[in-house]
Amino acid sequence: MESRSLVNFSGHQYLRQRLVLSILTGKHVRIDKIRSEDKDPGLRDYEVSLLRLLEKVTNGSVIEISVTGTAVLLKPGVVSGGPITHDCPLSRSIGYFLEPLIMIAPFSKKPFQLTLRGITTDDNDLSVDLIRTVTLPHLQLFGISDGLELRIKRRGAPPEGGGEVQFLCPIVKEVKTLNFVDPGKIKRIRGIAHAVRVNPQFSNRMIDASRSVLNRFIPDIYLYSDVYKGDESGKSPGYALSLLAESTTSAIHCSEAASTPGENPEDIALLATRALLSEIRHGGCVDRKHQSLVLLMMVLGSEDIGQCRMGEPSVRTIQFLRDIKIFFGSVFNITPADPTDSSNTELLYSCLGTGYVNVNRSLA
């Protein structure tokens, strides 16, 4: 019994997705050889913090970390949700912690009211702006919408952070089957430029630089300069531009670049803008950074064939598909979206939903 429900992995990579899949399936997961060859072996502070956070949002979870920190065992409990506050370490941004929680929050016993404090934008994980404007709309595709919200109360740039967000997520009994095969045409571009504890003109400079490239494509461009002042602007100076392009069928592609020392706002804006164009060219109905989320929700969908057109899978997505097979036994069929056009690299991902039902909810 014990061995049947235990899944083993090695290495520190892909930790978040494995913990998420473990919690959703109830299967125990043991991960060993975590940076065992590294000169600084074991779990990092942010990984331990994530485990603690997962402990907070669940009830009855058992987490065992070996003395050296190179192995961890998770016996997941039920997702309980409710009001929770967590201080994220400054080694990773809030996005690192929020991304996995978004995957499990809809299947909670009580709706999530999660307050996270820390860094709100960096170059590693989705910023709170992209999560609010891009990630959450992706959940709406699966019928998770009423009361879904991310409030950015304070911004916090690295290294000192000081930001705060509140994530509200409704609970669902089950998620809808997805059938999203028409990417449509890009009809509008939206963006958020923010600058905290630096010259407020930086936002406008980013917007001007970005428009100099984007104006040629489409008239419907609105780049918003988001102003946070005083206590709301966190502890460190920083600025960033987040962009998204929405199609006629509500497919969303996004990109983002955050300030680094020595770069001027124009360069940051051009980086984000060009990354958006690359993302648009990549095609499909789902942004590369959201492939995993959409594929997971497709697996959790009702027992029907779900399908979605996307670009080629990213490195992370490939491992995610493999891990999904290990935990759920679900296999995706991946075929060329347009077999007649050999230059088209878009793919059609389809799978049979597992008919996942939120059992935590029925207990309430």
Place this chain on the structure above:
Amino acid sequence: IMYADDEKQISSDDKEEFDEDDEDDVPAWKIGLAAKASAAFEDLNRRKRRKDWVAMIYSSSLGPEQIVNGANATGVKPDEIDDDFFRVNSSSAANQDDLDMTKEVLSPGALREWEDEGVLDALRTLFITGDHGDGE
């Protein structure tokens, strides 16, 4: 040696053997012809034929990076420095790159292609304002 005369009739397998055995007598350009040919063929094939994603993801032992970047572009290279005792641990060098992060690292170099007007114009068809060739 009959090699030069018989060249046309010799099957590719035989030729390979000859290449290996009589390397000294063969002109430099003929060395490893079979390998070159097969490499070129593979290259062409790869471009022509689409990747079989299902097989690569679920039934191959290739790492995710290898699948995306092509099997030949493996990061595993034979150690060229043969110091007896000390071996450079490549995993610690790669540590920076394998952070569990969702965003891909933006490379200003790779994005520089967008400075080109032609590349920008090629994207127009994906916008509602672009020309779709269907007389919108």
